[in-house]
Amino acid sequence: MSDMDEGLKEELIRTAAALIAMRTWRDRKITLKKISSYAKRLGLTIEELIDELDKRFEAVGLKLRIIKRNPQTSDSEAELFVVVDPRLKISAGTLDRLTSAVLAMIYVRAGGQSVAIESIFETLKRILEDEEKAAKILSRTLIRLERHKLIRIDREKKLIKLTSKALAILPEKKDLELMLIDLLD
């Protein structure tokens, strides 16, 4: 490739990276399908472009997350997110502590599936040893999580489901599981 081509290639990769980063908190996400046009122009496969972006984000303490909510949809519909690497040795969170704790609990209990509100309430009650306080904290945090579009609540069935945004922001499930077991012991 000529110098000119290298410059163009660099610009395309940087544009794709910026697009993913700036849409992470927005409603309309960047999907693999949207990124594929950049891969085509770069003469790369989508996997190669993702690898390249992953490397670049990793180098600056970020993580590229690909979330496919529905197994029935095609891979190209998977959403791309950029989040701060949860394994970094800093204590930082976009949400307040109570909301983060409840979100982590929901993730451990539900994963990518739905979980009954009752089950989260029971866990919280067990930790706090106070039914009234548990109910208060849960209702407050669920409202916040719903407002941030991190969960969807089916009020008829009394089920909670994490959105892809929540799945992207959360650390690894097995790490959280260990923490929750520690807390409950």
Add this chain to the structure above:
Amino acid sequence: MKIEEETLKYILEVIRYLELYLSKRVALLSSQEIAEALKKLSEYKKVSEKLVEEPILGTRLFKRIRKYLSTHLSKLDVELDGILLQYALPLIMSKMAFDVFSLGKINTMVLMEIPVMTLDYVKSSLRYLKKIAETSKRIKVLQKRTRRDLIQLLKIKAIIEKEKAGLEASYSKVKSLLEKGLDSLEALEIIGLLSKKELTLKLLAYIEYKAEGRH
């Protein structure tokens, strides 16, 4: 002759003012100016004479004044409505904004932020939950203890009251006993029959009884 001319000129000037106001070019003059002009007009004796002499001019002036008054009053009415609306508007605006935001109908301009939730943060968040649990447990224990102490105090108070009631009959006997001193043979005999707690309660009852000045 000069005065007459000046009076006519003045009347015509006021009419021009009023017409200017009525032509909706209100911004060109303030209603204060018109009010002053009309006040001045009413003070000149020559004006009324001139208006009688020239009825067409008089009719023209009074027609304008009548129109001015109704226009000015309706303008004041609109302005008052505007003030009321301005007063209520902040509340309406905040309610509208709240409704729109809570329905998530619009995308607000937000500063870009990369979402973050590190493992260390989740760990401290879960610990925070535990801390809340411990604090509320401590508060509950304290509440229970306070209640227990209160019940005990009330029990002691009831015993003292009972002792005080008993003192009514035996005050002189107790008094003479205490005057002889607690180390007297008589006192020691009685003390020997009482437990430490009973003795303390009886003494407390005696002190309270005396402090109340019943004897």
